[in-house]
Amino acid sequence: MSERASFRVIRDEIARRISGRLWLPGALIPNEELLAREFGAARATVNRALQELARAGLIERRRRAGTRVALHPVREARFVIPVVRQEIEAKGAAYQYRLLSRIEKAAPELVRARLGLAEETPCLHVRCLHLADRTPYQFEERWINLEAVPKAREADFNATSPNEWLVENAPFTEAEFTFCAAAAGPEEAALLQLNEAAPVFVGERITWLGERPITLVRMMHPPSHRMVTRL
Amino acid sequence: MSERASFRVIRDEIARRISGRLWLPGALIPNEELLAREFGAARATVNRALQELARAGLIERRRRAGTRVALHPVREARFVIPVVRQEIEAKGAAYQYRLLSRIEKAAPELVRARLGLAEETPCLHVRCLHLADRTPYQFEERWINLEAVPKAREADFNATSPNEWLVENAPFTEAEFTFCAAAAGPEEAALLQLNEAAPVFVGERITWLGERPITLVRMMHPPSHRMVTRL
DNA sequence: TTAAAATATATGTCTATACAAATCATTTTT
DNA sequence: AAAAATGATTTGTATAGACATATATTTTAA
Numbered sequence: 001m002s003e004r005a006s007f008r009v010i011r012d013e014i015a016r017r018i019s020g021r022l023w024l025p026g027a028l029i030p031n032e033e034l035l036a037r038e039f040g041a042a043r044a045t046v047n048r049a050l051q052e053l054a055r056a057g058l059i060e061r062r063r064r065a066g067t068r069v070a071l072h073p074v075r076e077a078r079f080v081i082p083v084v085r086q087e088i089e090a091k092g093a094a095y096q097y098r099l100l101s102r103i104e105k106a107a108p109e110l111v112r113a114r115l116g117l118a119e120e121t122p123c124l125h126v127r128c129l130h131l132a133d134r135t136p137y138q139f140e141e142r143w144i145n146l147e148a149v150p151k152a153r154e155a156d157f158n159a160t161s162p163n164e165w166l167v168e169n170a171p172f173t174e175a176e177f178t179f180c181a182a183a184a185g186p187e188e189a190a191l192l193q194l195n196e197a198a199p200v201f202v203g204e205r206i207t208w209l210g211e212r213p214i215t216l217v218r219m220m221h222p223p224s225h226r227m228v229t230r231l
Numbered sequence: 232m233s234e235r236a237s238f239r240v241i242r243d244e245i246a247r248r249i250s251g252r253l254w255l256p257g258a259l260i261p262n263e264e265l266l267a268r269e270f271g272a273a274r275a276t277v278n279r280a281l282q283e284l285a286r287a288g289l290i291e292r293r294r295r296a297g298t299r300v301a302l303h304p305v306r307e308a309r310f311v312i313p314v315v316r317q318e319i320e321a322k323g324a325a326y327q328y329r330l331l332s333r334i335e336k337a338a339p340e341l342v343r344a345r346l347g348l349a350e351e352t353p354c355l356h357v358r359c360l361h362l363a364d365r366t367p368y369q370f371e372e373r374w375i376n377l378e379a380v381p382k383a384r385e386a387d388f389n390a391t392s393p394n395e396w397l398v399e400n401a402p403f404t405e406a407e408f409t410f411c412a413a414a415a416g417p418e419e420a421a422l423l424q425l426n427e428a429a430p431v432f433v434g435e436r437i438t439w440l441g442e443r444p445i446t447l448v449r450m451m452h453p454p455s456h457r458m459v460t461r462l
Numbered sequence: 463t464t465a466a467a468a469t470a471t472a473t474g475t476c477t478a479t480a481c482a483a484a485t486c487a488t489t490t491t492t
Numbered sequence: 493a494a495a496a497a498t499g500a501t502t503t504g505t506a507t508a509g510a511c512a513t514a515t516a517t518t519t520t521a522a
Contacts, residue, residue: 007475012404012441019402019440021382031502042477047503058402063484063503072398076309077408080288179458181412181432199430199454201412223412223430231406238505262472273507278473294473294514 010039011049018058018069025071029059032067056231079229081175081205084130084138084163084219093132097161100127100191104153107143114206115145115213122146124153126162129191136192137225142217149214166215174208179227184220192222199223241270242280249289249300256302260290263298310460312406312436315361315369315394315450324363328392331358331422335384338374345437346376346444353377355384357393360422367423368456373448380445394448401445403438410434410458415451423453430454 014035017023029035032050036043050067053059057076061067088095107115107123117123124144130137142162144152149170157165183197192200201221207214245266248254260266263281267274281298284290292298319326338346338354348354355375361368373393375383380401388396414428423431432452438445 015402015404015440021400025399033502042479043503044478044505045476047505048475050503053404056404058404061503064486064501065484066502076311077406078309079408174461176459176461179410179432180456181430181452181454183430183454197428199412199414201410221412223414225411227410229408231403231408264472274473275475275508276506278475279505281473292473293516295471295516296514297472 007041007045007048007052010035010041010046011052013039014049014053015058023069025069028066028068077229077231079227083167084140085161088130088132088137091132094134096131096134098129098131099157099161100129102126102157104146111143111216115143115216117145117213126157128157128161130161130163136222139188139191139220140217141220142215144215145213148209148212162215163217170207170209170214176206178202178204180204182220188220192220194222201225201227203227238272238276238279238283241266241272241277242283244270245280245284246289254300256300259297259299310458314398315371316392319361319363319368322363324368325365327362327365329360329362330388330392331360333357333388335377342374342447346374346447348376348444357388359388359392361392361394367453370419370422370451371448372451373446375446376444379440379443393446397446401438401440403440403445405439405441407437408434409436413451419451423451425453432456432458434458 014023014029023029030038032043032046035046035050039046050059050061054061054067058070059067060070085095085097103125104122105125106112106119106121107117107125111117111123112119112121124146126140126142126144128140128142130140140161140163144162144166146152149166151169152162152165155162155165155169180202181199182202184192184194184200186196188194188200189196189198192198194200201223203219203221204217205219206216245254245260254260261269263274263277266272266277266281270277281290281292285292285298289301290298291301316326316328334356335353336356337343337350337352338348338356342348342354343350343352355377357371357373357375359371359373361371371392371394375393375397377383380397382400383393383396386393386396386400391399411433412430413433415423415425415431417427419425419431420427420429425431432454434450434452435448436450437447
């Protein structure tokens with residue numbers, strides 16, 4: 001029963017040879033034609049296997065120069081940008097949302113500096129809480145640049161969370177994410193039902209449309225929160 | 232001037248239709264054969280374009296059921312998988328490293344479960360500390376599956392940190408990352424020079440080569456640590 | 463009425479072939 | 493000696509055709 005050649009089989013076998021140090025970092029590996037002959041597969045199949053390994057950072061390929069085992073596999077992982085309601089519903093929990101405050105005012109110096117805003121730029125400050133199965137899940141504190149998104153003035157943040165409203169109404173092209181751990185302040189502790197100074201997982205996101213800053217949001221989660229991502 | 236059909240052109244045009252709301256979330260898009268005819272390309276070419284879009288999360292595909300626009304177009308950000316020494320040196324700080332312990336023993340149930348290992352699988356348990364300008368930067372606790380990486384037995388973790396050693400010697404094809412905030416235990420607090428129960432930023436990483444689990448590592452940072460990434 | 467079997471259909475993958483594009487090496491020209 | 497042209501090699505990508513596999517739908521059997 002001749003097992004059909006598969007790009008997966010080839011891919012994994014080559015990965016095995018690299019991991020088993022049969023093929024050392026920096027070494028040139030056989031070209032596609034040779035590998036195809038060895039595995040009894042078409043070159044296209046070998047090509048697909050190798051392209052996957054290259055995308056994963058295991059090997060480096062160049063036309064005419066051939067394929068070599070990566071010297072320092074520099075790799076990237078991806079994570080999804082969550083919309084908090086979907087995140088909660090995906091876990092099978094009931095989503096609830098509470099608007100805590102919504103005030104139009106100038107942003108404090110620290111926020112202006114991070115967004116690159118002038119002192120007089122009108123901003124909307126929104127605070128709200130997202131719950132999963134009636135337990136606090138995320139405390140969201142947000143500054144919206146009204147010069148970039150004047151429509152936010154008319155948005156009904158009781159009906160839709162600013163998170164969802166902005167996803168629908170304010171596209172962005174650039175974003176910067178920061179994650180860190182911090183101690184809960186008195187307000188955050190109360191809202192997330194934690195003891196004061198309990199560790200919280202903090203995500204911060206700044207988005208731009210072109211050069212224009214849109215919003216800065218700080219999202220605080222209780223320490224049970226896990227951000228998981230796969231390569 | 233007949234431009235040659237390219238999977239990139241097709242991929243980008245379909246992405247454009249989705250982002251431009253020509254094809255709405257949840258909608259079924261034409262099947263490969265129809266698209267191939269529309270673009271004047273072979274079905275294999277359309278298939279490649281669609282597979283890339285599926286991998287990027289823009290569409291969802293199922294045999295017989297067809298291809299539909301993802302309901303919640305998931306945007307993704309990338310972050311690099313850091314080698315801690317490079318991370319520290321990139322900040323312009325002096326890197327130091329201290330091996331704390333290195334013991335061959337069976338992993339505890341919890342670790343075995345996460346790695347999918349049998350009870351008797353030999354493992355290497357390594358604990359170490361990374362410092363930036365003589366201040367504790369990261370406490371690393373690691374389990375290495377010796378069945379997958381037997382050479383780790385001979386590795387000199389006084390000279391090279393397990394992080395770097397594994398990057399060079401044990402490639403992986405799959406990885407799962409978890410980030411969370413936690414309260415420092417007594418040992419972690421002492422090592423990171425924090426008060427007990429201070430918030431720590433915890434990163435966890437499991438890697439596989441094909442199906443085979445390689446290592447599980449838990450990396451703990453003081454709360455001053457920031458993980459930053461851009462879209 | 464329900465369960466099992468058959469069928470149809472869309473995607474998944476492999477093959478053989480062809481040509482394109484990049485780039486390393488060599489030769490020719492300036 | 494430097495620059496330009498040429499050639500060779502390797503990967504990149506497209507194609508038509510075939511069969512595999514998953515699964516939604518329909519038909520048949522219990």
